[in-house]
Amino acid sequence: MPQSPPQRxxxxxxxxxxxxxxxxxxxxxxERRVEVLRGIDLAVTEGEMVAVVGxxxxxxxxxxxxxxxxxxxxxxxxxxxxxDASRLSVEERAHWRNRRIGFVFQFHALLPEFSLEExxxxxxxxAGRPRRAALEEARALVQMVGLEQRRDHxxxxxxxxxxxxxAVARALVARPExxxxxxxxxxxxxxxxxxxxDLLQELHGxxxxxxxxxxxxxxxxxxxxxxxxxxxxxxxxxxxxx
Amino acid sequence: xxxVLTQVxxxxxxxxxxxxxxxxxSAISFxxxxxxxxxxxxxxxLLEGFQSTIRRQLAESGIHAELRPRVGRTLxxxxxxxxxxxxxxxxxxxxxxxxxxxxxxxxxxxPAELEAVDTLSRVEVNRVLAARLAIGAGSELVIASxxxxxxxxxxxxxxxxxxxxxxxxxxxxxxxxVVRVPTxxxxxxxxxxxxxxxxxxAHKPADxxxxxxxxxxxxxxxxxxxxxAELNRPLLAALxxxxxxxxxxxxLVMVVAALNLLCNLALLAAEKRADVALLxxxxxxxxxxxxxxxxxxxxxxxxxxxxxxxxxxxxAEILDRTRALPLPRGVFIVxxxxxxxxxxxxxxxxxxxxxxxxxxxxxPARAAAKRDPLEGLRxx
Numbered sequence: 378m379p380q381s382p383p384q385r386x387x388x389x390x391x392x393x394x395x396x397x398x399x400x401x402x403x404x405x406x407x408e409r410r411v412e413v414l415r416g417i418d419l420a421v422t423e424g425e426m427v428a429v430v431g432x433x434x435x436x437x438x439x440x441x442x443x444x445x446x447x448x449x450x451x452x453x454x455x456x457x458x459x460x461d462a463s464r465l466s467v468e469e470r471a472h473w474r475n476r477r478i479g480f481v482f483q484f485h486a487l488l489p490e491f492s493l494e495e496x497x498x499x500x501x502x503x504a505g506r507p508r509r510a511a512l513e514e515a516r517a518l519v520q521m522v523g524l525e526q527r528r529d530h531x532x533x534x535x536x537x538x539x540x541x542x543x544a545v546a547r548a549l550v551a552r553p554e555x556x557x558x559x560x561x562x563x564x565x566x567x568x569x570x571x572x573x574x575d576l577l578q579e580l581h582g583x584x585x586x587x588x589x590x591x592x593x594x595x596x597x598x599x600x601x602x603x604x605x606x607x608x609x610x611x612x613x614x615x616x617x618x619x
Numbered sequence: 620x621x622x623v624l625t626q627v628x629x630x631x632x633x634x635x636x637x638x639x640x641x642x643x644x645s646a647i648s649f650x651x652x653x654x655x656x657x658x659x660x661x662x663x664x665l666l667e668g669f670q671s672t673i674r675r676q677l678a679e680s681g682i683h684a685e686l687r688p689r690v691g692r693t694l695x696x697x698x699x700x701x702x703x704x705x706x707x708x709x710x711x712x713x714x715x716x717x718x719x720x721x722x723x724x725x726x727x728x729x730p731a732e733l734e735a736v737d738t739l740s741r742v743e744v745n746r747v748l749a750a751r752l753a754i755g756a757g758s759e760l761v762i763a764s765x766x767x768x769x770x771x772x773x774x775x776x777x778x779x780x781x782x783x784x785x786x787x788x789x790x791x792x793x794x795x796x797v798v799r800v801p802t803x804x805x806x807x808x809x810x811x812x813x814x815x816x817x818x819x820x821a822h823k824p825a826d827x828x829x830x831x832x833x834x835x836x837x838x839x840x841x842x843x844x845x846x847x848a849e850l851n852r853p854l855l856a857a858l859x860x861x862x863x864x865x866x867x868x869x870x871l872v873m874v875v876a877a878l879n880l881l882c883n884l885a886l887l888a889a890e891k892r893a894d895v896a897l898l899x900x901x902x903x904x905x906x907x908x909x910x911x912x913x914x915x916x917x918x919x920x921x922x923x924x925x926x927x928x929x930x931x932x933x934x935a936e937i938l939d940r941t942r943a944l945p946l947p948r949g950v951f952i953v954x955x956x957x958x959x960x961x962x963x964x965x966x967x968x969x970x971x972x973x974x975x976x977x978x979x980x981x982x983p984a985r986a987a988a989k990r991d992p993l994e995g996l997r998x999x
């Protein structure tokens with residue numbers, strides 16, 4: 378059955394890309410149930426680069442998955458781009474992930490059967506763009522992340538750092554408004570991690586993005602405009618540079 | 620425009636140089652579907668080869684339609700038979716009457732059916748009678764009628780000695796001993812009334828199936844037309860049943876291949892769960908994930924079925940043309956195992972392949988679509 382389009386929530390400012398109120402999420406049932414997020418409130422405004430830090434298991438990735446429409450909260454309200462995310466249909470959520478949100482994950486950066494350029498073009502191909510046009514746009518992004526010479530290589534022919542740069546290019550090829558990165562430097566050495574963060578910062582600025590980056594790396598987190606420290610029950614703002 | 624699903628499915632199925640396990644799994648499913656399709660095509664071709672041979676022999680040796688009086692009536696008099704002959708020069712029209720006789724050869728006597736045919740001017744025996752009396756063209760034969768005549772030795776059967784002019788064919792499955800004689804001789808041996816039936820036969824055996832419909836509207840009241848199919852209904856029904864049952868049995872091979880495909884698709888879905896999760900995160904909806912796995916299954920089924928059908932068709936043609944499988948003469952009605960590939964069989968096998976692949980893909984596709992993408996993203 379077709380669902381009505383998401384209602385605009387005019388009570389919030391248009392500049393807020395993400396607003397969560399009382400967000401709760403747990404896994405399991407009965408005595409084995411684990412409450413990961415216990416009433417989180419947060420807001421991310423347009424153009425911000427926010428780092429989410431916290432100890433392992435506190436729910437950083439869970440929060441990112443909720444914001445990225447890969448999961449649904451048990452309770453609470455989540456507004457994305459001023460729309461109530463809970464009202465989105467399955468198809469609409471997929472459409473938003475494809476057009477409005479870019480993802481960078483720690484693992485599974487690229488699809489192994491496809492070349493780097495094809496991987497970068499994948500969101501456009503999913504969106505129904507003709508292959509030739511998608512590859513042309515992907516080529517520009519591959520060039521932007523400094524991998525032009527490697528565009529025909531397959532993931533197993535690329536280093537970890539190159540794969541993650543490719544993943545960043547893929548996340549941005551569809552020109553999303555929101556970039557979500559889940560420990561993008563988790564598998565990289567310090568030099569590569571630094572380089573990838575430089576790239577994220579550069580693209581964040583040049584493409585007018587709103588970015589939420591989950592990381593364990595406090596040094597890299599400190600380069601973001603704002604650091605949100607997650608404790609499970611609350612988000613503490615520990616640093617704000619802007 | 621090639622959709623992303625086709626590109627992903629195609630890369631999984633064909634561009635697999637980078638993932639040998641997936642390649643092996645897909646190749647096994649592909650091979651199983653191809654072998655199943657090949658076995659089905661060969662079986663259907665073999666059945667069609669034998670059955671078309673039998674049908675051809677039926678048409679070459681027997682009559683193609685029969686005009687009979689309706690129950691309780693006799694064939695009407697008049698010139699309708701002459702008119703029928705005039706209007707259908709492509710048909711041999713024979714008024715037939717007759718009865719039971721004994722035929723005596725040098726080696727003994729056998730009961731036989733005497734058919735008095737108005738267009739016949741010679742004596743013919745069929746192969747059954749010829750074999751039983753060990754006679755052939757030129758042999759002498761005594762036909763003994765049930766009619767009795769008084770002789771100095773008392774009542775004796777009426778007998779006529781004739782020379783056999785030709786030995787005619789028999790229809791497959793027909794073991795009657797038959798002697799065919801001109802009407803005048805038949806009338807002398809038996810008390811014949813009018814013709815009991817009219818046999819129609821096309822000069823071209825291939826036209827056997829349409830003779831009845833060609834004359835249907837030209838016969839007088841009280842006469843019914845029995846078509847070639849009706850005349851041979853038991854045998855043709857048995858052939859059809861044989862084809863359906865054996866085809867169904869061999870089609871079970873496709874079921875086994877489909878089960879193999881189901882298992883391999885489930886394995887593929889498990890192995891690719893991280894990739895599928897990534898595609899989901901990039902915007903592929905669950906419905907499109909389901910379509911991706913249906914496409915994978917149908918791809919294997921269609922390609923495997925197509926290859927198997929082609930291979931089966933080629934092998935069947937080679938076996939038939941080279942007569943590679945000979946049969947002992949005198950035992951079978953053909954000298955070699957015949958194969959005949961028909962368009963119907965090809966379409967049926969392709970349809971069965973696709974249907975089996977589709978059914979086998981449904982469960983893995985549904986499971987892949989329902990899987991939580993976060994499981995795949997957490998999995999390393």
